[in-house]
Amino acid sequence: MPRDIVAIAADHAGFPLKSVLAEDLRGMGFDVLDLGTDGPDSVDYPDYGEALAKAIAAGRAKFGVAICGTGIGISIAANRERKVRAALCHDVSTARLSREHNDANVLVLGARTLGIQTARDCLKTFLTTAFAGGRHVRRVAKLSPDDGGQ
Amino acid sequence: MPRDIVAIAADHAGFPLKSVLAEDLRGMGFDVLDLGTDGPDSVDYPDYGEALAKAIAAGRAKFGVAICGTGIGISIAANRERKVRAALCHDVSTARLSREHNDANVLVLGARTLGIQTARDCLKTFLTTAFAGGRHVRRVAKLSPDDGGQ
Numbered sequence: 001m002p003r004d005i006v007a008i009a010a011d012h013a014g015f016p017l018k019s020v021l022a023e024d025l026r027g028m029g030f031d032v033l034d035l036g037t038d039g040p041d042s043v044d045y046p047d048y049g050e051a052l053a054k055a056i057a058a059g060r061a062k063f064g065v066a067i068c069g070t071g072i073g074i075s076i077a078a079n080r081e082r083k084v085r086a087a088l089c090h091d092v093s094t095a096r097l098s099r100e101h102n103d104a105n106v107l108v109l110g111a112r113t114l115g116i117q118t119a120r121d122c123l124k125t126f127l128t129t130a131f132a133g134g135r136h137v138r139r140v141a142k143l144s145p146d147d148g149g150q
Numbered sequence: 151m152p153r154d155i156v157a158i159a160a161d162h163a164g165f166p167l168k169s170v171l172a173e174d175l176r177g178m179g180f181d182v183l184d185l186g187t188d189g190p191d192s193v194d195y196p197d198y199g200e201a202l203a204k205a206i207a208a209g210r211a212k213f214g215v216a217i218c219g220t221g222i223g224i225s226i227a228a229n230r231e232r233k234v235r236a237a238l239c240h241d242v243s244t245a246r247l248s249r250e251h252n253d254a255n256v257l258v259l260g261a262r263t264l265g266i267q268t269a270r271d272c273l274k275t276f277l278t279t280a281f282a283g284g285r286h287v288r289r290v291a292k293l294s295p296d297d298g299g300q
Contacts, residue, residue, distance in 0.1 A: 094222065
């Protein structure tokens with residue numbers, strides 16, 4: 001069975017954390033689709049949020065990880081795409097609930113607001129928590145009407 | 151001069167906090183456009199995120215406040231509208247940065263993840279912090295291309 005693909009994208013503020021999380025993803029058995037940025041030079045977070053959203057919408061990756069300074073800007077950008085449900089999380093509880101309740105397919109993290117261990121724990125929790133279904137199915141379908149939340 | 155209007159919307163999880171923040175808004179001199187929900191009965195957060203986004207896009211309110219259990223679901227819903235820049239904040243620092251860097255026009259709060267004083271402080275900070283402009287103008291315009299970030 002081919003390995004699941006996780007796309008990852010960040011602006012310059014998120015670039016160092018992206019490198020750490022990409023390695024964690026490989027260690028967890030995922031293939032990584034790295035959409036940049038590839039260094040510390042200043043870039044615009046909307047470009048990377050959009051690239052990640054397009055990769056998810058096109059089915060190039062099952063899940064995504066997006067990082068900017070606070071996570072706020074790149075989460076706005078990614079959520080412009082209706083097939084994306086990008087969850088800005090700041091601890092393990094919100095990472096878990098974003099999967100259980102919102103069937104989130106993109107984890108968003110703030111590189112300047114989270115410590116590195118918290119970020120790594122959020123990633124692990126996000127990728128090991130299942131959608132709870134039930135009453136949440138109807139709500140998720142309203143967020144992503146074109147594909148019923150898939 | 152007419153008073154600025156702030157729209158506010160929440161699901162059932164956010165209903166009690168909405169009442170507190172609406173009163174704070176009035177105390178700060180804003181007119182409040184309350185888009186519901188109006189009680190503890192279970193509703194779907196996407197409906198309230200969409201109603202708030204439409205109010206912002208239509209110019210019925212200058213700013214918005216959106217609340218659900220974690221803030222994640224309603225932030226996804228609100229950000230489907232390109233004129234909305236909805237910032238899920240969890241402390242005063244992120245509330246401030248969302249205005250300075252992202253020119254956020256909707257503050258999103260998690261009623262089950264934040265304490266009430268933190269939420270109230272986020273609201274005050276959000277509404278008293280100006281956009282920093284400069285390098286951020288180009289990025290905000292990419293989030294909201296139709297109106298140049300206004």
